[in-house]
Amino acid sequence: MTLPSDKGGAGLSAADYDAFCRFLRERTGLSFTEAKRYFVDRRVTERMAAVGVEHVRQYLNLLRFQASGEELQLLVNRMTVNETYFFREMYQLDCLVNAALDEVVSGRAPGSRVRIWSAGCATGEEPYSIAITLLERWNRVDDFEIELYASDIDSHVLARAREGIYEQRSLQAMPRDLIAKYFTRLDDQTWQIMEELRDSIDFSLVNIADPQQMANFRGIDVIFCRNLLIYFDDLGRREAASMFYDALSPNGFVCLGHSESMSRMSSLFVPRRFPDAILYQKPQS
Numbered sequence: 340m341t342l343p344s345d346k347g348g349a350g351l352s353a354a355d356y357d358a359f360c361r362f363l364r365e366r367t368g369l370s371f372t373e374a375k376r377y378f379v380d381r382r383v384t385e386r387m388a389a390v391g392v393e394h395v396r397q398y399l400n401l402l403r404f405q406a407s408g409e410e411l412q413l414l415v416n417r418m419t420v421n422e423t424y425f426f427r428e429m430y431q432l433d434c435l436v437n438a439a440l441d442e443v444v445s446g447r448a449p450g451s452r453v454r455i456w457s458a459g460c461a462t463g464e465e466p467y468s469i470a471i472t473l474l475e476r477w478n479r480v481d482d483f484e485i486e487l488y489a490s491d492i493d494s495h496v497l498a499r500a501r502e503g504i505y506e507q508r509s510l511q512a513m514p515r516d517l518i519a520k521y522f523t524r525l526d527d528q529t530w531q532i533m534e535e536l537r538d539s540i541d542f543s544l545v546n547i548a549d550p551q552q553m554a555n556f557r558g559i560d561v562i563f564c565r566n567l568l569i570y571f572d573d574l575g576r577r578e579a580a581s582m583f584y585d586a587l588s589p590n591g592f593v594c595l596g597h598s599e600s601m602s603r604m605s606s607l608f609v610p611r612r613f614p615d616a617i618l619y620q621k622p623q624s
Contacts, residue, residue, distance in 0.1 A: 350380035355395045359383060362399060367415060367492060368548025368579065370572035382417040386410070416495045421461035425468050425505075426512040428565060431594045432468060434615035435561065436477040439592050443560045449482045454559045456586070458547055459567035460489035463500025464509055466540050467532055469563065471521055488556070490545035501542050503532035547579055556586040566596035568604065580605035584621055593619040 351359065359379060360371045371379050383398070390410060392398045402411045426432065444453060457466040466489035473480050491497050506528055510518055522530040545552050547564075548571075562583055568576045583593055584607045593608060594616070595601060601608050601619040608619035 350384050351376075351395060355399075356380070358399060359395075362402065363418070364572065364575065366411065366548070367418075367546060368571050368575040369418065370570060370575060379418075382414065386414050386417065389413075412494055416493050419493045419496075421491075421493065421496045423461050423464045424509045424511055425464045425471075427464065427468070428597055429512070431563070431565070431616045431618075432472045434613045434618060435469070435594075436472055437615055438613045439561060439618060440473075440477055440479070442590065443588075443592070444479065444483060447483070451483055452486055452558075453483045454486045454488065454588075455561045456488040456490070456556060456559045456563070458490055458545070458562055458564040458583075460491050460497075460500060460542070461493075462496045462505075462509075463489065463503060463532075463540075463542070464505070465489070465563060465565070466500075466542075467503070467536055470536050470539060471517060475517070487540045488543070488559075489540050490543050490547075492544070492546045494544055497542050497544055501537065503537045504529055505532070506530075547582065548575060550582060553582040553586060558588050559586045560588055560591045561594065562587065562592070563594045565594060566599070569596065569599055573604075576604040580607060584608070587621040589621055589623045591621050593621075595619065 356376060356379065364370055383395070387393070387395070387398045390398070390401065392401060402414065405411065440453070444451070455469060457469060460466050466487055470487055473485065489500065491500070504525065505522075510522075510530060518530065521533050521536060523533065524530050545555075547553060547567075564579075564583065568579055571579060580593075580601065584605070587593070592611070593601060602610060607621070609622055611618050611620045
């Protein structure tokens with residue numbers, strides 16, 4: 340998941356803007372600075388018009404107290420822009436199949452479970468890339484029961500991920516033979532990933548800033564959370580790192596984006612430098 344970089348603009352008062360940013364920070368972990376003011380203003384104004392609320396405080400109360408949480412989900416969906424593609428930052432997928440997974444399964448009996456989680460999966464390119472890489476390149480893929488989880492806070496992108504339909508831009512880094520092997524061409528512009536892969540991934544709506552939701556993830560061996568935590572503030576990153584620590588199995592790994600460093604978020608993990616990438620490992624004890 341990524342956020343846009345709109346600048347300028349003003350609609351909410353300074354006090355209302357601060358109130359919205361505090362509210363969204365508490366509920367989602369996302370931190371909006373003054374540079375995102377125009378973007379926040381526009382989304383809030385659009386949603387207020389859609390539900391027929393004229394005053395900002397009334398809308399904020401609706402977000403806080405609506406029992407169903409439907410409006411908050413709709414606003415969150417508008418607050419995120421999801422731009423990614425298959426095989427993005429391939430060096431980490433190389434590391435996964437060349438070294439990390441062999442460490443993860445060391446000492447495990449054949450048939451044991453291996454759990455991999457794509458947190459902030461957006462429209463699904465990352466978890467499907469993981470699945471294809473395992474099938475194509477990990478020579479022990481048939482020896483273990485692999486469970487792939489994928490989550491996002493945006494319900495609209497999860498629906499698209501489950502549908503698995505992509506345009507050329509999403510497939511720009513994927514070799515043609517793999518497109519032919521794993522996708523069905525729908526028309527000149529779109530392809531759909533094969534049903535077996537769509538069914539192999541457990542997609543779910545998860546807010547990684549919510550400890551209660553995060554408690555559902557335990558025994559994970561590898562977490563991919565790339566280019567998401569850079570949109571959290573320092574406290575949010577520390578809290579997310581702590582919850583990832585709890586979700587991981589001992590010796591499990593976290594993969595962050597190329598511009599992110601766990602050492603600036605938490606001292607809980609050990610940086611591991613592999614030939615292909617640096618991953619962050621939960622110690623054995």
